[in-house]
Amino acid sequence: MKKVCSVLAAFCMVLTLMGAAFVPGKAAQAAQGGRGIPDYVSENGQGVWNDEIQSMATRNANAALMQELEGGPSVETLNGWTCFFANGTPITVSEGEEGIYSVLISWDGGEYLAADGSRLYIFGGSHNSDEVVESSNITVNGGLIHILSAGGLHKSHTVNGTVTxxxxxxxxxxxxxxxxxxGIDSCPTTQDHQNECVLEHAAVNVNGGVLQAIYGGGMAYQAAEETRIELNAGEVQQFLLIAGANGTSGDMYVHVTGDMYVNTVYGAARGTVDSLNFSMDGGRVDDLFVGTDGYLEDNADVEYINASVTGGKVGKLEEVYFGTDQVATEEEVEKKTDLEFYESAVGNLPEMLSGFVANVSFHIGEETYKVAVTKGKTVDAYKLDANPGYVLDGWYVDNAYTQKWDFASTVTEDMALYGKWKESNISTAVLEYALKLAKETDKTGVLESVVEKLDAAIARGxxxxxxxxxxxxxxTQEMVDESWQEIVTLMQYLSFKQGDKTDLGKIIAFAKTIDLKDFLEIGQKEFDDALLKAQTVYDDGNAMQPExxxxxxxxxxxxxxxxxxxDKDALEKLLGQAESLSEKDYEPAGFGVLRAAIAQAETAYENAQATKEEVTAAEDGLKNAMAKLVPVSTRTKEEKTDTLLADASKTVANAASGNKETTSTVNSNAKKNAEKSVKTGDGAVAVLPAGTAMMALAAMAMVMKRRKMK
Structure with missing residues (x-):
């Protein structure tokens, strides 16, 4: 039995002892006594810090129960928490059918049902292992999960981790x-990229669902070399931490777009970070810290911050911190940041930033768009909406449009740029309408290959x-026309629907319950081939109904x-009975038949591929052979009786046929016996030949009667 990591055991106590609910932002930090960003959020929204976990860890050390599952994953029960380790096996998580908290984890070759997701940890990697997991892949479609990690727990190394x-x-x-x-458990205390709790590259895509907290790296003394997080839709109700909770974080990337909502974004907490890279062109963030949250206790060391907000909406942009309670200096901002904030997306600039950034105003027609960028850095051309019938001639440094701005140049102070439209000889109206139709069309159930090609054509358009x-x-006009024609042509294939795979899925599920060890080899290869083909079709997004x-x-x-x-139990019992018989007790001929029946039965019994018919034939052979055995004592008695019967039969036959020699002998004997009787005074009547025959017949009848009685 493995011992539970004492720190993990402490979690259970921490969850029950924490009092105040965690609220993101400055108010939360004050409420928690200036602790800053927590390492962990309990299921009821309470913030927990690693030193609290550590201080309680030595009080708890329970045994761990481990179960290895078919197909690669394993499950460990650690102090009441269910910890599922995929060990690199791709898994899919969905809501179970055994109650509102149940969670079903499935993979190719197996599944696991967790009764209570509120006490469930899921890891894509391994636990306390020297083996390197090359890749992990977790897809969550539903269910309740307390902790989800693309990597492993304690001593573990995952090269590539993907979470969707x-x-x-x-x-x-x-x-x-x-x-x-x-440093309490197997993870070392050194804060570098060489420690033993590593996930090299992580990719996270959030397309829906509700999350309380997201950490771009890991927790405690871990190393995450590169993380890329795409937030497309869904909610993060408490906070997103771009880097890890502590330990070592390399290059961290977060992109917010679409309909995503995030309450608070923090760049980093504790530990070291090579670079924080935040971009946003859609969605909503209420509170944005592109650096740390500004508390000295966090002690984060951030090398570089790259932040761009060109769309969506940020409720409040906070001051920039590099791990202390003092805002960044002008030198730090200029050397360690690359900032770009559209005024339309970020309503405010903090006081500190307003002095350290340059404001670029883009004027075109009657519209003005403002962008704040780090002084000494370049600015990108403002992303304008299409103006049908016109194209942008360029951005100029003067409103007379005499000198174009070179966007490779750095911006050192506030400046204004002026855009100029010109009539276009290229008509894009048809392409614009084709794109509108393609985006609005329903692609549900359409062959994946068609959807992929159409999406690619839309992107090109x-x-x-x-x-x-x-x-x-x-x-050119030719390029525009080819683009809309490609889109329209692909839309004509939207009627090519995927086949309904409901019944096929049921058949596959039943087939996977079959244990081939219980079956004869005949038909197994055909079964394996059919199951593989069915699974391939089931997984194929391009399979149509006939297939x-x-x-x-x-x-x-x-x-x-x-x-x-x-079933060979009956045959085994018969063999035992037959083999217990002794040859000396039975007639040789009958026992020879039994030996042959035993040999046939043993062959059938030992043959793992023996059919039901072969086993039944072996059983019948044994039964018949044993039934016909004749004991030696009975045979000897009957041989004597048979001799007597033979003599009697001969006498009767001779008498009936009138054989003179035999009759003479009999009569002579009878005469002698008669004479002897007269001389001795015996009153017996002399027996005639016919009487002798009758006596022989009577003797035969008596013998036959005795045999029948036996």
Whole structure:
């Protein structure tokens, strides 16, 4: 039995002892006594810090129960928490059917049902292992999960970890691994990229669901070398930490877009960070810290901050901190940041930033767009909406449009740029309408290959449209026309729907319950081939109904042609009885038949592929052979009786046929006996030949009667 990591055991106590609810932002930090960003959020929203976990860890040390699952994953029960380790096996998580908290984890070759997701940890990597996990892949479609990590727990090394969230409820999502504990357990205390709690590259895509907290790295003394987080839709109700909770974080990237909502974004907490990279062109963030949260206790060391907000909406942009309670200096901002904030997306600039950034005003027509950038850095051309019938001639440093601005130049002070439209000889109206139709069309159930091609065509069309609007001289009318024609042509294939795989899925699920060890080899290869084909069709997003139906029928046929191994208990019992008999006790001929029956039965018994018919034939052979055995004592008695019967039969036969020699002998004997009787005074009557025959017949009858009685 493994011992539980003492730090993990402390979690249970921490969850019950924490009092005040965690609220993100400055108010939360004050409420928690200036502790800053927590390492962990409990299921009821309470913030927990690693030193509290550490201080309680030595009080708890329970045994761990480990269960290895078929197909690669394993489950450990650590102090009441269910910890599922995929060990690199791709897994899918969904809501279970055994109650509102149940969670179903499935993978190719197996599944695991967790009764209570509120006490469930899921790791894509391993636990306390020297083995390197090359890749982990977790897809969450539903269910309740307390902690989810693309990496492993304690001593572990994962090269590439991928997490996709499409739904469900997750309390804590760690893109990196989890070390737990300041040197108490197997993770070392050295804060570098060489420690033993590593996830090298992580990719997280959030397309739905509700999360309480996201950590771009891991927790405790861990190392995350690179993390890329795409937030497309869903909610982060408490906070997103771009880097790890502590330990070592390399290059961390976060992109917020679409309909995503995040309460608070922090750049870093404790530990070291090579670079924080935050970009936003959609969605909503209420409170944005592009650096740390400004508390000295956090002690974060951030090398570089790159932040760009060109769309969406930020409620409040906070001051920039590099791990102390003092805002960044002008030198730090200029040397360690690359900032770009659209005024339309970020309503305010903090007082500190207003003095250290340059404001660039883009004027075009009657519109003015403002962008704040780090002094000494370049500014990108403002992203304008398309203006049908016109293209952008360029951005000029004067409103007379005499000198164009070179966007490779750095911005050192506030400045204004003036855009100029010019009529376009390229018509993009048809392309714009084709793009509108393509985006609005329902792609549900359409073949994946068609959807992929259409999405790619839409992306190319949007790129061409944007370049045409910007006056890119490389864009021609022919390119525009080819683009909308490609889009319309692909839309004509939207009627190519995927087959309904409901029944096929049921057949596959049943087939996977079959244990081939219980079946004869005949038909197994055909079954394996049919199951593989059915699974391939089921996973194929381009499979249409005829192919789906054919795969299901083939698998059903293969299932029906499997033959179970026959029960050999009765044969084994008969063999035991037959082999216990002694040859000296029975007639040799009969025992020879039994020996042959035993040999046949042993062959059938030892043959793992013996059919039911072969086993039954062996049983019948043994039964018949044993039934015909004749004991030696009975045989001897009957031989004597048979001799007597033979003599009697001979006498009767001779008498009946009138054999003179025999009759004479009999008469002579009778005469002698008669004479002897007269001389001796015996009153017996002399026996005639016919009487002798009658006596012989009577003797035969008596013998036969005795045999019948036996």
């Amino acid at each position: 969230i499409n739904g469900g409820q997750i309390t804590n999502l760690y893109a990196g691994s989890i070390g737990f504990g300041h 949007e790129e061409i449209l944007a370049k045409a609007a910007a006056g890119d001289p490389t864009i 789906v139906d054919e795969a299901g029928k083939a698998l059903l046929k293969a299932l029906s042609e499997l033959r179970r191994k026959p």
